[in-house]
Amino acid sequence: xxxLISLLSLLSAAPAMAHAQLTDLESRWLQAGxxxxxxxxxxxxxxxxxxxxxxxxxxxxxxLGYEAGRCKLVLSLRGNAQADSVLQDVLPARQGMMIEAMTxxxxxxxxxxxxxxxxxxxxGLGEPLGTQRGKLTPLAQELRxxxxxxxxxxxxxxxxxxxxxxxxxxxxxAWMRGVRAGGDSAGGSHTTQAWLALADGEGAFAGGASxxxxxxxxxxxxxxxxx
Numbered sequence: 016x017x018x019l020i021s022l023l024s025l026l027s028a029a030p031a032m033a034h035a036q037l038t039d040l041e042s043r044w045l046q047a048g049x050x051x052x053x054x055x056x057x058x059x060x061x062x063x064x065x066x067x068x069x070x071x072x073x074x075x076x077x078x079l080g081y082e083a084g085r086c087k088l089v090l091s092l093r094g095n096a097q098a099d100s101v102l103q104d105v106l107p108a109r110q111g112m113m114i115e116a117m118t119x120x121x122x123x124x125x126x127x128x129x130x131x132x133x134x135x136x137x138x139g140l141g142e143p144l145g146t147q148r149g150k151l152t153p154l155a156q157e158l159r160x161x162x163x164x165x166x167x168x169x170x171x172x173x174x175x176x177x178x179x180x181x182x183x184x185x186x187x188x189a190w191m192r193g194v195r196a197g198g199d200s201a202g203g204s205h206t207t208q209a210w211l212a213l214a215d216g217e218g219a220f221a222g223g224a225s226x227x228x229x230x231x232x233x234x235x236x237x238x239x240x241x242x
Contacts, residue, residue, distance in 0.1 A: 070094025
């Protein structure tokens with residue numbers, strides 16, 4: 016059973032109350048992601064925070080679902096070795112920053128759901144004739160659509176981190192590249208390396224625009240060559 020926790024209530028709760036509900040690890044992940052959540056809510060995104068109170072050894076530590084018009088940010092950290100492995104090569108002092116990047120990634124998914132754009136191409140951008148719906152196997156189509164959503168969310172996370180931690184941005188990008196390199200094989204649902212390459216170098220993200228708008232620019236560029 017999932018337990019719903021209001022992040023704002025959590026952050027204002029007395030320490031004894033927070034510790035009674037959450038583990039130290041859960042509190043640390045929620046605190047690290049709080050700036051992103053605050054920004055997203057200020058943008059009007061409908062977000063609920065859910066902490067799984069039971070062990071979830073096979074779950075993704077941080078994931079996003081969408082139900083009844085609301086985004087569900089789900090933490091599954093108890094009894095879950097993946098919560099440590101995803102940060103195993105990160106210095107302790109920088110782990111909070113990477114958790115913040117993961118949270119921003121999920122907020123990128125939330126924005127796509129909330130806008131009604133999930134699995135949709137940007138307006139005005141069409142598929143090449145050879146890769147239009149109906150010309151791919153169902154599995155290939157599903158992998159392609161999921162990969163594109165993961166790429167957009169990666170770019171939102173990078174745009175957010177570029178704005179918040181410009182001096183540490185190369186480290187965040189390198190860490191994300193490492194995570195993606197250790198995941199799917201070529202053509203898989205999380206092979207976003209083509210988009211990550213666009214996020215490298217000076218001027219990848221323009222200041223002044225929101226992380227969603229900044230991500231959209233690079234995402235469109237990557238989509239033009241995605242088959």
